[in-house]
Amino acid sequence: MMSKIQEIYTRIKESSDAFLGYPLAKDFSYSQFAPFLDVCINNVGDPEASSTLSIDTKELEQGCIEFFAEMLSTSIDNVWGYVTNGGTEGNLYGLYLARECFPEAVVYYSESTHYSVKKNLHLLNMRNIVVRSQDNGEIDYQDLEQILTIHRDKPAVFFLNIGTTMTEAVDDLDRIKEIIRKYAIKDYYIHCDAAFLGTIAPFVTPKPKFDFAEGVDSIAISGHKFMGGPIPCGIVMCKRAHRNRIANSISYVGTLDTTITGSRNGLTPLFLWAFLEKHGMEGLKKRVENSQQLAKYTEEKLNELGGNAWRNKEALTVVFDKPSEAICEKYQLASENDIAHIICVPGLEKERIDAFLMDLEQEIREHNTAALEVMA
Numbered sequence: 001m002m003s004k005i006q007e008i009y010t011r012i013k014e015s016s017d018a019f020l021g022y023p024l025a026k027d028f029s030y031s032q033f034a035p036f037l038d039v040c041i042n043n044v045g046d047p048e049a050s051s052t053l054s055i056d057t058k059e060l061e062q063g064c065i066e067f068f069a070e071m072l073s074t075s076i077d078n079v080w081g082y083v084t085n086g087g088t089e090g091n092l093y094g095l096y097l098a099r100e101c102f103p104e105a106v107v108y109y110s111e112s113t114h115y116s117v118k119k120n121l122h123l124l125n126m127r128n129i130v131v132r133s134q135d136n137g138e139i140d141y142q143d144l145e146q147i148l149t150i151h152r153d154k155p156a157v158f159f160l161n162i163g164t165t166m167t168e169a170v171d172d173l174d175r176i177k178e179i180i181r182k183y184a185i186k187d188y189y190i191h192c193d194a195a196f197l198g199t200i201a202p203f204v205t206p207k208p209k210f211d212f213a214e215g216v217d218s219i220a221i222s223g224h225k226f227m228g229g230p231i232p233c234g235i236v237m238c239k240r241a242h243r244n245r246i247a248n249s250i251s252y253v254g255t256l257d258t259t260i261t262g263s264r265n266g267l268t269p270l271f272l273w274a275f276l277e278k279h280g281m282e283g284l285k286k287r288v289e290n291s292q293q294l295a296k297y298t299e300e301k302l303n304e305l306g307g308n309a310w311r312n313k314e315a316l317t318v319v320f321d322k323p324s325e326a327i328c329e330k331y332q333l334a335s336e337n338d339i340a341h342i343i344c345v346p347g348l349e350k351e352r353i354d355a356f357l358m359d360l361e362q363e364i365r366e367h368n369t370a371a372l373e374v375m376a
């Protein structure tokens, strides 16, 4: 490797092993697919329509969508989806479908929503209102009700968080449905942003309500987060009727223009498919259980050190008082205001958590000694 490239690889490898604050699984290896790096691959157009250009992995992409349909309590007869470039594209797509259903709609979402959603709404030029969040990151239902009473004559799009970025909070679909009934809102659309929790929530007991069995219209999931991989990717799924509403046939590529981008990544469906083949539903369930155990351990140990740690129910995200900048930097902890978090992803070794805990303990001890000296 050229030395510049070698340097970059070394930096990425070290950082990738060290970070504790990001929701990206680390336990993957796709080097067996290296031969695919030397050929043209492109999944251009609709994943179900073959293209005139036969250099795609759509068969595997379809396999992934079928797996996710089952995981999300439905079948491929009722829903449609494709492999995206990540959660952001999936959320953009869900909002796009919502706007095509109800051009006059108002979009409601909580202040804990991922930063990219504001931009998506701007791109789509949709009316939107930010709803307050509770302390745990969940949407404030009372605030939502108050806002809705003013706009009850308009169609409503509920953009729900199934796992917020900072605290992994889940908006309660039952409470949202109650509000819809209470105000007799006739025209509504529900999109679930399950970027991180999409492949986790189905295996948590009790299972958070967010899937097609609950009547949601679309769901976005990130592929490079809990499943993991070297290239950002994701899945978006929607009721088939929504996709049919926007389908336009394009003769140049001989396929339907149902996706956001034209040319699409053919490698990521291959990686996702290999992951699902290897792990299946049972494997995903085990991954979730292992990660939950590590999160519980981390929370307990942090509290022994007086770190004020807490988790939303069974979350893999452990929230605690923000430590010094030096520790945040060393362990690449994401922080917001005065809280930080560690996300217990697959591939994160317990030894890494223990090393972090030792550094934190040391810092607390030095801090206490300094405080005693000041008093003396």
Ligand SMILES: *Cc1c(COP(=O)(O)O)cnc(C)c1O
Pocket: 085, 086, 087, 088, 089, 091, 114, 116, 161, 163, 164, 165, 193, 194, 195, 196, 222, 223, 232, 233, 234
């Ligand atoms: C990560 C994340 C996103 C964005 O997903 P990308 O795959 O990074 O585009 C959106 N929403 C939530 C809740 C997320 O955690």
